[in-house]
Amino acid sequence: MKIAISATGQTVDSMLDKRFGRCQYFVIQDTETGEVETVENKGLTSEGGAGIAASQQLIDEGVEVIITGNLGPNAFELIEKSGIKAYKCHEMVIRDVLEKYGSGELLEIEESGPAHHGGH
Amino acid sequence: MEDIDLEEEDNLNIAVLSGKGGTGKTTISTNLALALGAKYIDCDVEEPNGFLFLKPNIVNTEEVMVEYPVIDEDKCTDCGVCVDVCQFNALASAGNGILLFEKLCHGCGACEIVCKYGALGYGKREVGRIEKGMGHGINCSRGILNIGEPMAVPVIRSILRNLDDGLNIIDCPPGTSCNVVTSLRYADGAILVTEPTKFGLHDLERAVELVDMFSIPFGVIINKDDGRENIVKSYCKDRQIEIIGTVPYSDSIALAYSKGEMLYATQDNRALFDHLAMGLGEVLEWT
Ligand code: SF4
Ligand code: SF4
Numbered sequence: 001m002k003i004a005i006s007a008t009g010q011t012v013d014s015m016l017d018k019r020f021g022r023c024q025y026f027v028i029q030d031t032e033t034g035e036v037e038t039v040e041n042k043g044l045t046s047e048g049g050a051g052i053a054a055s056q057q058l059i060d061e062g063v064e065v066i067i068t069g070n071l072g073p074n075a076f077e078l079i080e081k082s083g084i085k086a087y088k089c090h091e092m093v094i095r096d097v098l099e100k101y102g103s104g105e106l107l108e109i110e111e112s113g114p115a116h117h118g119g120h
Numbered sequence: 121m122e123d124i125d126l127e128e129e130d131n132l133n134i135a136v137l138s139g140k141g142g143t144g145k146t147t148i149s150t151n152l153a154l155a156l157g158a159k160y161i162d163c164d165v166e167e168p169n170g171f172l173f174l175k176p177n178i179v180n181t182e183e184v185m186v187e188y189p190v191i192d193e194d195k196c197t198d199c200g201v202c203v204d205v206c207q208f209n210a211l212a213s214a215g216n217g218i219l220l221f222e223k224l225c226h227g228c229g230a231c232e233i234v235c236k237y238g239a240l241g242y243g244k245r246e247v248g249r250i251e252k253g254m255g256h257g258i259n260c261s262r263g264i265l266n267i268g269e270p271m272a273v274p275v276i277r278s279i280l281r282n283l284d285d286g287l288n289i290i291d292c293p294p295g296t297s298c299n300v301v302t303s304l305r306y307a308d309g310a311i312l313v314t315e316p317t318k319f320g321l322h323d324l325e326r327a328v329e330l331v332d333m334f335s336i337p338f339g340v341i342i343n344k345d346d347g348r349e350n351i352v353k354s355y356c357k358d359r360q361i362e363i364i365g366t367v368p369y370s371d372s373i374a375l376a377y378s379k380g381e382m383l384y385a386t387q388d389n390r391a392l393f394d395h396l397a398m399g400l401g402e403v404l405e406w407t
Pocket of ligand 1: 191199200201240
């Protein structure tokens with residue numbers, strides 16, 4: 001199973017970024033192999049709907065779990081419909097985030113946070 | 121810079137801009153419209169407040185509609201081609217059907233073109249309204265963007281596309297966003313409203329940059345002026361930008377504003393705005 005975490009850097013030693021749609025990277029760990037890969041967030045370069053672009057990217061990557069700070073309403077709707085589970089966590093080193101997830105300490109995100117409208 | 125020739129145009133549209141909100145843009149637009157006997161058009165559609173002062177009786181309301189894609193689920197194969205083509209992330213594929221985020225849709229039509237299965241059609245939905253009426257003896261209209269709608273441009277376009285003949289004073293959205301750019305496309309001249317402060321000057325500089333792109337005549341009105349040689353005046357002198365006039369800082373103006381009263385309705389201020397109206401005619405050279 002693949003777990004994606006919104007991150008400020010490219011490794012498990014970087015910090016979790018609470019912004020989902022506008023984070024720099026997603027650190028993705030495959031729990032079966034333990035392998036870690038990093039992708040650049042497509043939402044960063046999108047004009048509007050950053051959260052949707054980021055969600056779509058993770059859906060296409062075959063991710064089943066997302067860990068981040070907040071989800072906007074659009075991202076929340078899309079992630080929920082796709083059957084991905086999203087968990088909330090505050091800023092900490094990704095390695096610790098994974099550990100917390102593993103021990104069942106993280107809470108599922110059950111409603112969306114405030115919307116972020118890109119400027120026009 | 122081209123001068124305006126009233127003879128050749130059926131309407132003359134003057135855009136009133138300010139680098140940010142709260143500089144007195146609406147006060148100046150509404151009172152100047154009265155002084156000129158012009159029509160007042162509020163296209164600050166996210167916060168149209170000119171009607172709070174002009175208080176027109178609204179006789180006509182029109183809906184502003186935009187198109188958005190409608191997916192026929194029986195025909196859709198979930199191929200995802202429409203998702204890839206949408207530049208605005210208005211479509212997404214959850215793996216079990218296509219999701220539409222209608223508020224992000226710009227109505228470009230690309231998704232319909234690429235759908236090979238004829239599963240995409242268009243519907244219409246309301247994003248705002250246009251209201252018209254008479255207030256203080258002049259024609260007034262305003263655009264209103266529905267709450268929660270992120271895109272103001274369709275409402276602004278719809279109100280400005282159908283302007284009447286004659287002189288139109290257009291109260292623009294604040295700032296220098298694409299809403300302002302859209303408004304300026306319809307303008308034959310512009311008034312930049314600012315205050316004589318450091319922030320006022322900074323915002324004015326940005327507004328000047330924007331208006332310069334349109335090669336239309338424009339001038340500055342300084343609101344809450346201190347009557348001295350201030351930074352805005354010396355900036356205008358340096359850049360050879362004409363000052364249409366000034367509105368002094370005064371307690372009576374602030375009071376009238378807080379009560380939602382038209383300044384033009386009081387004797388003292390009437391002369392002030394008549395003077396500005398003349399200044400405008402000279403700067404934009406339509407006299
Ligand atoms: S392109 Fe047409 S068939 Fe393909 S997912 Fe979009 S609507 Fe469905
Ligand atoms: S009309 Fe354009 S913006 Fe709207 S969903 Fe289709 S491709 Fe996206």
